[in-house]
Amino acid sequence: MTRTALGGRLLAADVVLVVLLMAVATSPFADAYGGWRWLAAVVVGTLTGLGVALLARHLGWGAWPAVLLLLGCHLLLGPALAVPDLALAGIAPDVDSVRALVTGLVSAWRDSLTLLTPLGSTGTVLMVPWVLSLIAGLAAGAFLWRSRRPGGAAIVVLAAFAVAAAFGDRVTGLTITRGLVLATGLLVWTRWRETRDVRVSWTRRIGMTAAVIAVAGGLAGGMSAALAGDTRTVLRDHVDPPFDPMDYPSPLARYRAYYDERALGEKTMFTTTGLSTGDRIRIATMDTFDGIVWNVAGGPGAPTQSGTFGRLSAQPDEAGEQDVTITIEDYSGPWVPTVGETLGVVALRDGRADGSTQSRVLYNDATGTMAQLGGTVRGTTYELRSLRPEVPASLEALAAASGVMPQAPADIPVLTKKVQEWLAEAGSPGGGAAASALADAFRKGYYSDGKEGEATSPSGHGAKRVTDLVGDDQMIGNDEQYASAMGVAAQQQGLPARVVIGFVVPDSTGVVKGADVHAWVEVHLEDAGWVSFVPTPDKDRTPQQQQEDPEPEPQPNVLQPPVIPTEPDDLDDKAPQGAGDGTPAPPPIPIGDVLTYLAVAGGAVLLTSPLWALLVVKRSRRRRRRRAADPVARMSGGWREIADRARDLGIRLPHSNTRQESGSLLDARVPGSGVLLLAGRADHHVFGPTAPTDEEARAYWDDVDTALKRLRKSAPWWRRPLAVLSPASVPWRQTLRRAGPTVGAAIGFLPRRALAAIRGLLGKATATTSKKVNR
Template identity: 50%
Template structure:
C-alpha cells in the first residue's frame, strides 16, 4: 500500500498560500468528539459555581458550535474575518435559547431583548459571574460565561488542529479553558486531580497518535508508557498535596473582587428600631401583609452576633473568619414541600430596606410580582446559612409577595429549656464594651432573686425573667426615654433599680451580659405576627435574643417587659409647693435621643470614599509592582552579559584577539544603536555603513587599522592592542554624544548584539536530547517490568 493511501487525509487542491490538507471524515469525527469531551472535562470546575444543569448545556452547545464553525471554515477556506463573523452569528442565533431563554420568544426564537442581553452580556456577564453570590442561578446573563468559554475554546482548538502546522497546540488551548473555568469557579472542586489526570492522559495519547498516524508503531506500548508517566506525575501531585495544609482551599477570582452584598454597607436594623414606633409607621402604614402564618410567630429581619459598644451587628463578612456576614445565593430546596412545617405569604407594603422577612430554617422562598414569579428578584435573593437571614440585593420592592416554606421547630417549655446546656462549639467575639452598671445590676438580681447558678438554658431563663420582672416598658413616644443601644444607653438603663426602655434596649442588654457570662447568644430584630395575621405595622416590630442550646439549636428568649408594665411615679402630695431655685449642674451631652437611620453596622470601621486616598493607594501599589518588576527584570542580565563580554575581550591574553575584540565591541555598540550592516560584511563595509550616520567619528580609520594589524606581516603587541582600545573608547564617547539620551538608554538594554539565537538553538537541541534520553529510559524500565513478569 502506498504512503498516500496510508495517510488518512482528504486531499484538497491548494487555493492559496499556507493551506493544509483537511483530515478524512472519520479522523475529523474522532477529533470533534474528543475536543467536545475534553472541553467539557476542562470546563467542569464551573459546576461548583452554578446551580442546575443549564451551564453544562451551554458549555456543550458552545463547544459543538465552535468545532462545527472551525470545520466549515477549513472545508470552505474561510479567512479569519469570515470565521469570526460566522462565530458571532452562531452566538447570537443560538445564544438566545441557551443563555437567555426567558428573554426569547417561546424560549427559543431570538428577540430584540435577548439580542440586547447577549451583546451587553459579553462584558457584563463576566463581572456578574464573579460578584454575584454562588451558586449562580439560571437567569440573567451569567450563562453567557460557559457558552462563550465553550464556543471560543472549541473554535480556537479546532482551528489549531485542522488549519495550522502545529496541531499539538490544541492541547494548551484546552488547558486555558481549564484555567479559565477554575478561575470563575468556586473554592471547592470535587475530583479535581482525577479529572486533570484523565484530561492529560487522553489528550497526550490522542495528539501523539494523531501526529504519528501514518507510521507503524507499537501503540500498546506507547499508550502504556504514557499512562505510567501520567500516573507517576499524578502520584507525585497527590503526595505533594498531602504535605500541604489540608484545610486550605483553591484561590479563585471571586476571592479578589468586592462582594455584591456586604451587610456592613447598610444601616443596622436594630439602630432603626425607634423609627418603626413613630407615626405613621406605628399605626397607620402597613409594612407587610401576612397570610398563612400563625399569630405570635416571630418573623426575623436580621440576626446580629457582636457588639462594638455602639450598635449590634454581624461579626462576619467577606474575608472574615466568622460566617455571620457571608451571604450566598438563596437556592430553594427541591424537597421543601415535604420538609416544610410552615407555609405562608408575606407581601411588602411601605417597608423599605434590603432585609427580607423570614422564619425558622428557610427551605424555599419565591418572589411574586402581579401573581407571576419574578426571576430578576429571585436572582437577587441571598441568604446567610449561619443565621438564616435573607436579603435582597438592591432592596425589596413594594407589592412583591414572598411565598415562604420553612421548618420551624416546636417551641420548648421552660422545664425543658432549664435542663439544656449551652452549645460549646459556638465561637462569637466578646463584646467590645460591657457597662459596669449592667454587670452590677445583674449581680444584684442574682443575689436578690436567690439565683442558684447554672449554665445554658437556666442562665438564659434567669436573665430573661430578671429583665421582664424588674424592668418597665416605654417606647419613648409619650415620655422622655431616649432611644439607642450604645454603651451609655445600656448603662443608663441599668444604673437604677427601675430600668425603663423598649425591646431595643432590653434585647441589646441581655445579649451583652449574656456574652459576658459565656452564653452563645445573639440579638434578632423582626416582628411578631398580630392576632389573625393580616397587616403588620410598626407597633408589631420587636427584638429578642437567641441562645444556642445543645441538641435543639437556637432558642428565642424575649426579655422585654409587657407593654402595660409601665413605671408610675408616686404623687403623695397633690398640692404643689414652691421649691427653692437650685443651680443645676451643666448637662453632660450623651447619646442622641434618636438613633440616626444612617448609622452603619460596624460604625467607625468604614469611612467615606476619599478619591485622593484611593488614587494614592493605587499609585503606591503600582509603584511597588514597578519596583518588583524592575528588580526581577531580565534586562539586568543583558547588562551583566555585555559587561562580562567587554571585560573578556579587553583582558584577552593574545594581542590579536584583544585588538579584534576592541573592533567587535565597537561594532556591537553601533549595532545596539541601530546600525545594521549587511550580514557577512567586512570591517570596512561595516565602517562605511556607520560613517553615514556618525561622520565625526573615524570609524573607517579604525577598521583600516584593525585590518592592518590582523592581516599584516607582523603580529600586534599588547601595547598596540591597548592603544587601539583607547581609540575605540574615544570613538564610543563621540558616538554617545551624537546620540539622544533616550536612545543611549535603550541601547544599553538592546538585544541586537546579543547572540541569543545560537543559544536558543543549543538549548532546544539539549532539551530535545534530554527528552529523548528520558523517553528511552522510561521505555526500557517498562519493558524490563514486562520481561520480569
C-alpha cells in the same frame, strides 16, 4: 491562504477529539458548579463553535460574519444551556432570558467568583462555561481548518483549561489524572495530525508516547502529592467575599426609623399570607455586641456558633410546616423577612419564578437570618416553607444549651450589678428560670418611644444607653433598649442569647407597617431550641410625670419679734466715710484688677486660638453639612465628614479619589466599617435620577455616625485624642480664601497714615532681604 480539502474521517476525528479534550480541560468546573449542566453547556458550546467555523470556511466568510453568527447562536441556544431557569419552559428564549444572555456577558464572570459554591444553574453563572466553549470551539476550528498551523488548536484547549481552573474551586480532586489525560490526548492528536500522511506504526508510537508521559506524570504526581494536598489557588480566593453582614449597618440601629410616622411608621413594609394575628416575622438575628451596636455575624471570621451565609437547599417536607408568602412593599435592606425555620424559598416577580433574584438569596441555618445580595426590591414575593417549633409550657426547669455560647459582650458594670441583684432576689436561678427572671425584671420598667409628649427616652442601644437605662431611678425605653440590655445581661451570665428585630402581624389582613416593629431576645435552652423572651414593658405602662413645682409642706407658724424703728441720728452715724466731707468713696469693684484679669484671659484665648479655632471650624463644618437645606447636599456632606475624619485619624485619602475609591481604601483599612456601602449610597442619591428624601438623608447621617465610631475605635488609643485637634482635614486654602474679604474689610477701616506706615515697613523689609540675597 489556500483552502485544502477536508476528508470526512479527518473532520470527524477533529470534532470528536476537540469535544473530548474540551470536556477534560473544563473539568475543573465540576468542582465549582456541581451537577451536569456545566458539561452540557461545554459540549454543545464546543460543537456550536466548531460548526460556525466549518460553515464560515465553506462560505468563505471573514472573522466578523463568523462572530456575528456565533452571537446569534448564543442568543438562540443560550437560554436552554446557559440560563435554563429563565428560559420559556426551560428551553425556548424569551425577553428575560435574552436580556440575561446580554447582561451576563459582563456580570456572569463576577457572579461565578463571588457566589458561594456549588454554583448550580441559577442566574447567569452557567454562561462562563457556555461562552468559554463557544469561543474555544470557534478558535480551534479556525486553527484546524483555516490556518497553516493546526497545532494552535492545542493552545486553545490549554487556554480553556487555564480559565476553567481559575474559575474552579480551591478544593478539588484528580488534578494529576486530569493533567495526564489532557497532555496525552493533545500530544497524540497533534502529532497524528502533522504526520497523518506518513506511514508509521501508530501502535508503537502511541504506546511509547503514553509510557513517557506516564513516567513523567507519575514522578510529577508523587512530588505534587508530597508537597501539597488537593487544594489550589483560584481566582475566588482573591476576590472579596460575596456577603459579609458586618459591611452593613446594625439592623437594630434602624428601629426608630420604622415606627417614626415621619419616616416609615405609616408605610406598608410588606404584605403577608399564611400568618395569624400576633405571629412574629424575623428580619435579622444579632448575636454580636461590640459596645456600640448589636450586629449580625456570619461572615468571614465569625464565631462558629454564628453560622455562615450560603445557599438554601430545599429541605424535605416536615410535619407541621406551613406555607407563607411575603411581598415586599416599602421595606428595603439586605435582610429578607422570614418566619420560624425556613425549609425552602422561591423568589417570584410578577407571579413568575425569578431565577436572578433566587440565585442571590442566602440563608444562615444557625440564626435563621436570610439575606438578599443587592437588597430586597419592591414587588418581589418570597414563598417560604416555614416550621415553627413548639415552645414548652414551662421553661424554668430547662437548662441552657451548651456549645452555642456567642462571643462575650462588652462589660457594662452598672448592668452587671443590677442583674446580680435581680437574680439574687429570684434565688440565683439558671437556664430558662434565669432568662425568665431577667425578662420579668426588665418588664417592671416603663415604656416610652421618646416622642413629643412622652417621657424622655433617647435612641440607641450601646453601652452608654444601656447604662442610662438601668442606672436611672426609673427604667424608661422601648424595644431597642430593653432587648439590647437583656441580650447583654444574658450573655454576661453565660446564657446563649441573641437579639432579634422583626415585626408582629397586627391583624388578619396581613398588612405589616413600620409601626409594627419589635425587638426581642432569644435564649437557647436544652430540648426546646431558641426560645423567645420579651423584656419590654407593655406600651400602656408609661412613667408617671413628676410634678415640676410640688407644693411645700406646711410649716408651723413662728412669731417674729416686732420691728423697732431706728432713730434718724443712728442712720446718720452709719453713713459711709467721706460721703459728707468731700472725700470720694472707693469704687465697689477694683477696675485695675478687672482689666488685669481680662488681659490675662485675652492672652490665654489668643495663645490657644489655634486649638479652639480648629475645633470651631470642624464643629461648624459638621453642623453646616448636617443641616443643609438640600437633602443631596446633606448626603454629600455626610460622606465628606467620613473622609475628613479618616484624614484626621491618619488615613491618607487623595482629594482626587472618587467616593468608591476612597470607600474601598477605607474598607480595606478598617474592615466592617461599612463605609464602602455609604459611598455607594451617596453616589446613588447624588447622581441618581431622583433626589433623596429628608428621611433618607437623616438615616444616612445615622449610619455615618455609626461608621465614624467604628473608624475611631479602629485607631490606636494614642491617635484618637490627636485626631480631634488634627488639622489634616481642614482645607486651609479655601478657608483663607473665604476669610480674605473679611480681612480686607477690616484693613479698610484703618487710617490712611497707618496703612502708609505698614506699606513703608514692608518695603524696607523687602529691600533688606534683596540686598542679603544679592550678597
